[in-house]
Amino acid sequence: DSGVTQTPKHLITATGQRVTLRCSPRSGDLSVYWYQQSLDQGLQFLIHYYNGEERAKGNILERFSAQQFPDLHSELNLSSLELGDSALYFCASSFHADTYNEQFFGPGTRLTVL
Amino acid sequence: GQQVMQIPQYQHVQEGEDFTTYCNSSTTLSNIQWYKQRPGGHPVFLIQLVKSGEVKKQKRLTFQFGEAKKNSSLHITATQTTDVGTYFCAGPAFPEGGNNRKLIWGLGTSLAVNP
Secondary structure, eight states: OOSOEEEOSEEEEOTTOOEEEEEEOOTTOOEEEEEEEETTTEEEEEEEEETTEEEEEOSOOTTEEEEEOTTSOEEEEEOSOOGGGOEEEEEEEESSSSTTSOOEEOOOEEEEEO | OOOEEEEOSEEEEETTOOEEEEEEESSOOSOEEEEEEOTTSOEEEEEEEOSTTOEEEETTEEEEEOTTSSEEEEEESSOOGGGOEEEEEEEEEOOTTOSSOEEEEOOOEEEEEEO
């Protein structure tokens, strides 16, 4: 158990819908990272927040947005969902702002878009 | 943009055989991290290498960072069924137009071990 929690574990929805994925980092960690993992696509970095501020962006679509709240939990919002958005979404946390430190991953949310 | 390539993509070995996965970056890395993801699980941090030419060992696992800090390898001696999973390398990069680094991940090497 990494100490990072993600909800829900599974999510099934239809194209065009909007969903919110939630992540609570390890106690004391200030950074939250979001990743998308599709079959044969590896881990795609989406976005990084540190202490409530956006720190770095990856290949995040405009239909996707995220935020980190004062209590440090984070939410990833996915809208106008398409079939290709079906994937495993991981959240990871670390203490520092920089990428010099190991990241602790949550169990992931499996999103299925029908 | 900066890329991190991993080879091979898949490797199938008999239990007891050795296994090596290679990670190559298009640019010099300040450090490199290795993670393991078991089937159905999430990535778990294994190790971080920082110095040029660094070699670190964890039981049957040996990690190396190249002299030029552009490549790295993970070698497993005498594989066991518990080694099954996907091994990822990741290195920091500055995104275009950005000031804050992000981790660039290789696509991973999936290891299957026949008992």
